[in-house]
Amino acid sequence: MTNLTFKQLDRLFRNDDFPSIEEDIRGSRFLKLRSMSRKDTMEKFCEINNIDLTGLKSKEYFEHVFEHNAVTEHNIDDFILARYSEERAERLENQDYLVDQLNRLQNFDWGGSFGNSLEKNIVNNYVKKIQSFERINEEIEGSLLSSMRGYTLNSWYNHWTSIIIEDLFKDHPSVLPTVGLVKKIDFFINDIPFDLKVTYFPEQLLADKLRDNGYGNELTKLKQICRRLSIFIPNDLNPKELKLHLLNKVREDQRNDAKAFVEELSNQKKQIIGEAERNPSELKKWFYENQGEARFDASNRFFLVLTDENDMAASWKLKRNVFFLEENIRSHLDALSQDVDALDTEFYWSKDQKTYRCKSDVLFLKYSN
Template sequence: MTTLNFSQLDNLFRNDDFPSIENDTRGIRFLKLRSMSRNETMREFCHLHNIDINHLQVRQYFSHLFNFEYITDEQINNFIIQKYNQEREIRRLNEESLVDQLSRLQHFDWGGSFGNSLEKNIVNNYVKRIQSFDRINEEIEGSLLSSLRGYTLNSWYNHWTSILIEDLFKDHTNVLPTVGLVKKIDFFINNIPFDLKVTYFPEQLLAQKLQARGYGNELTRLKRVCRQLNIFIPNDLKDKQLKLHLYNKVSEDPRDEARLFITDLKHHKREIISEAEENPEELKVWFYENQGEARFDASNRFFLVLTDEADLTNSWKLKRNIVFLREKINEHLNNIILDIERLNTEFYWAKNQRTYNCKSDILFIKQTENI
C-alpha cells in the first residue's frame, strides 16, 4: 500500500482514481473526512474534540484534520453516525407523509422533453424554430407547459425517492453513512465507498438483447400483431410513445392472440433480466459506459435495479414502495460479503478514449406478478 499526502489524495479524488485512494494507508480516512467536509460540520467536529482551528482559513480545515494524527478513525466514524442520526430523525418524522405525497403521482412522463434536458429542448425546438410571436405563445401554453410539468414532477419524484432509498441503506448497521450531500460518495460498506444509483433495466440494452435472441424489434412486432387483430395504429406518435401506446392496447385486448403475444414478450424480458442478474458484469459496465456526459464520473457505484415483472413500464412505482424495498435491501445487507475480485470493474469511456477501473456492486429487486 502507498502513503500519499493530502494533495496527492485530493488530486486522485478529482480524477476519479478511487482504486489508488483505497490502496493508500490513509485513503479511506481521506474519503470519510471528505464526506463531512462542509465548513460547519468541520467546525462542529473540531469543537467536539478540542481542536483549535481559529488560526486557519476555511479551506484549510479539511487538510488540517486529515493530518491531525490524534484523531482516530473510530472518532470519525462515531461523529458521522451521530450526525447522520440527527439528520435522519428529522426526515423520519416526515417519512410517511412524504411517501403519501409521492404516491399521488399517477404517471411518470417527461412530457415530451428530450431526456432530462429541458433547456436544450426549449432552445432547439421552440426558440430556434419558431418565428411567429403568436405561435410561440400557443406552444408555451400547450406542449411546452406539458413538458415543463412532466420534467418538474419527474425530477421531484426522483429526488425525494432517492433520499428515501439512500436512508434505507444508511440505516443498516453494516453501512457507514456520509454527512449531508456529497458528490461521488453516499455511504461506505466495509470501508468501501459507494455512490448509490437507483435505476431500471435499460430499454436500449433490453432491445439489443431481444434482437440477439432472434425476437426482432419490439415495435415492429407490436405493429404486426395490431394489424392481425385490426387494432388501430396511429401515425402521430414518436416511436417510443407509440411502442408504449400499442403495448397498452394489446395488453388490454382479451383475445387469445393478444394474450399470447404479451405473455411471450414478458417471458423474453424476464429471461434477459434474470440472465443479467446471474452474470451482472456486462450490465455494470453498460451503466458506466452509457452514463450522461455532463455527469460522467468513474466513482465506485452501487446499482439498485428495480423491476416490476408484471409490467416493466411501472417499475418507477417501486421507488416509493418503502416497506418492500426495506425488506429486500436489509436482506441483502444482512448477508453481504464484498468479494473484491467480484467488485472490480473496468470500463472504456469513448468520449476521452480512456479506460477506467473502479469497484461496483449491483442488487436486483423484482416485484413479481400477483397470483
C-alpha cells in the same frame, strides 16, 4: 497499499482518481473527512474531540484534522453516525407524509423532448422557431405548459424518492453515510465509497438481447400482432411512444392470440433479466460504457435496478414502495460478501480509448403480484 500525503490525495480527488485514493492506507479517512469539510461541521467535530483550531483559517481545517494523530477512524465514524441520526430522525418523522404525496403522481411522463436541458429546448423549439406573438402565447399556455409540468413533476418525484432510498441504505449497520455532499460518494459500505444509481433495466440492452435470442424487434412484433388482430396502428407517435401504446392495447385485448403474445414477450424479458441477475458483470459494464459523455466518471457505483415484472413501464412506481425496498435492500446488505475483490469491475470507454477499473455492485429488485 500506498501512504500518500494530504496534498497528493487531494490532487487525486480533484482528478477523480478514486481507485488510487482507495488503494492508499489513509484513503477512506481522507474521503470521510472530505464529506465533513464544511467549516461549521469541522468546527463541531473539533469541539467534540478537543482539537485546537487556534490560528488556522477555515480552509486549513481539513488538512489539520486529517494529519492530527489523536483523530481515529472511530472518532470520525462516530461523529458521522451521530450527525446522520439527527437528520434521519427528522426525515423519518415526515416519511409517511412524503410517501403519501409521492403516491399522488399517477403518470411518469417527461412531457416531450426536454431531457436534461430545459432552457436549451425552449430556445430551440419555441423561441427560435415561432415568429407569431399569438402563437407563442398559445404554445406557452398549451404544449409548453404541459411539458414543463411533466418535467417538473418527474424531477420532483426522482429527487424525493432518491432521498428515501438513500436513507434505506444508510440505515443499515454496514453502511456509513456522508455528512455533507461530496462528489461521486453517497455512502460507504464496509469502508468502500459508493455512488448510488437507482435505475431500470436498459431498454437498448433489452432490445439487443431480444434480437440476439432470436425473438426479433419488439415494435415489429407488436405491429404484426396488431395487424393480425385488426388493432389500429396510429402514425403520429414516435417509436418509443408507439411501442408502449400498442403494448397497452394488446394487453387489454382478451383474445387468446393477444394473451399468448403478451405472455411470450413477458417471458422473454424475464429470462433476459434473470440471466443478468445471475451474471451481473455484463450489465455493470454496460452501465459504465453507455453513460452520457458529459457526466462520464469511473467512480464506484451501486446500481439498484427496479423491475415491475407485470408492467416494465410502471417500474418507476417501485421507487416509492418503501416496505418492498427496505426489506430487499436490508437482505442484500446483510448477505453482502466481505470479499471486496468480487466487486472489481473493468470497462472500456471508447471516447478516450482507455480501460478503467473500479468497484461496483448491483441489486435487482423485481416486483410481481
